[in-house]
Structures are given as structure tokens and as C-alpha cells.
Amino acid sequence: MGQYGNVVFIVWRESIEALLVIGILQAWLGQQGSDAASRGRVYLWAGVATGLVAAALLGAAMIFFGDQLDDDRQQMFQTLLMVLAAGLIVQMVLWMRRHGRTLKRDLETALQRAADNANWWGVFTLAAVAVAREGCETVVFLAGTLSAARNGALAATSLAAAAGFGLAVATYGLLQVGSKILSWRLFFRVTEILLLLLAGALLLTAADNLVALGLLPRLSGRLWDASGLLSDGGALGGLLSSLTGWRARPDLTEIFVFLAYWGAMAWLLFRPTTHTR
8 A cells, every 4th residue: 555655645746746837838828819828738738748758767777677577686776766765855855945936937938039039949847857857757756666666556646647647636636726715835845845755765665775785884683562552564664665765673783774764864954044136
């Protein structure tokens, strides 16, 4: 249940970002003349399709490459995917913090420049890059998450992904209608916390894999046993483990990774910034 919940969440969050960009582009085109808007929409949706194809090709390449490896190399490949997924999550959260407030203005500026130059390929490029970025990140996130779960039933994963996309469309519509009740800023703040928890869980699982492969030392035995309170092998504990990295019987290596990760996040998120003129 845990990995499929993560699939729903990842596809939901990433799809909303892509829909937000597409919505901004669509709204801007709606303000242009009817001929310009009609022509621009052709480039817009061609860009969306191109971005989706790019993400699908990346997913197919990753599956093909992983299937060519033996068990040890496949575990190493999956571990690298987890670390890459965690890094992309952190990068995405930091990028949205820096650019979220000006995203609409920056996109509209780029669109106006393209319109002034009669270059509708600019609309195509913006749409393609936005969708490809979110799509490729989703592919890597899903690969890392399913590798961490060691269980990737295609039918169930596809259903969870479809549910995540449907939920994203519904959420986008609700946020557009009820922006006074729940702002985009609050939405991104809440989901970024969940994303950072998921990144930490992926890093902990990657660390466990590296210990199993003999590439990272296990610095101690089990420090305590909270299985009686909440086992990470049970339904609820397993879900919490996949979402947050909960360990009922942690060792010193896992504690060190946990503290190092959240220490780095605290510094990155709350360090003072200098503004230059």
C-alpha cells in the first residue's frame, strides 16, 4: 500500500505543477486575438505532447537498462535511482521556493517576447520543457520509489498513476475556483513538507542498500527496538516507513543519515539570503 500511495502523491504533485504552467500559457493565449490564440494553441499542445513523449522515452530507457543488469548491479542501479530521486525532490522544492512567486510573470514575459517576434515556437518550447521536466522527474521519482519498495506490479502502478493524475486535475480545478479558501502558496508549502519527508525515506532506504552491498559501514547494532509500539513491517508502520523513513529498530548509520539529511534541509531552507542590486 505504501509504494502505491507514494505513486499517487508523486503523480498528483508533479501533474499539478505541469497543469499550472499549461494553465498560465492557455490563459495568456486567451488574451490574444482569435487567430493568434488558435495558432498558439496548436504549438502549445504540440509542446505538451512532445514533453510527454520525452518522459515516456526516458522511462522505457530506464526499464531497458535496468533489465540488462545482474542482481548486484541492479540493486546498485536502483540505489542510484533512489539517491537521484531524493536529490531531484530537494531541487524541485528549492526551485519552487525561489521561483514560485514570479513563475506567472516570468512565463508571460517570455510569451510576450515570442509573440512580439511572431515566433510561436517559443510557446512550443515553454510547454515542451515544462511538461518534459515534470514528466522526467516523475519517471525518476517513481523508479526510485518502486525500487525502494522492491515491488512494482505494472497494473497496480499504472492504476495508482492514473488516480494521481485524476486527483491532480480535480485539485487544480478546485484551487482555481477556490483560491481564496486555499491559496497556491499554502498548497505548495504543505506538499513540499511531504516531498521532503519522502526524499528522506528514499535516502534511508538507499543507505540500507549500500550497507547490504558492503559499500557503507554499519556503524552499530540496533540501538533500540520500538517494534512493540509501531513495527515498520506492519501495515501502518510500513506506510509510515515508505512516507517518512520511520525505522522501529534503527542503527547508527541510519540515525546519522537521518540527522545529516534534515540538518542539510534546515540549512538550505532557512539560511539567510543576500540580495544584490
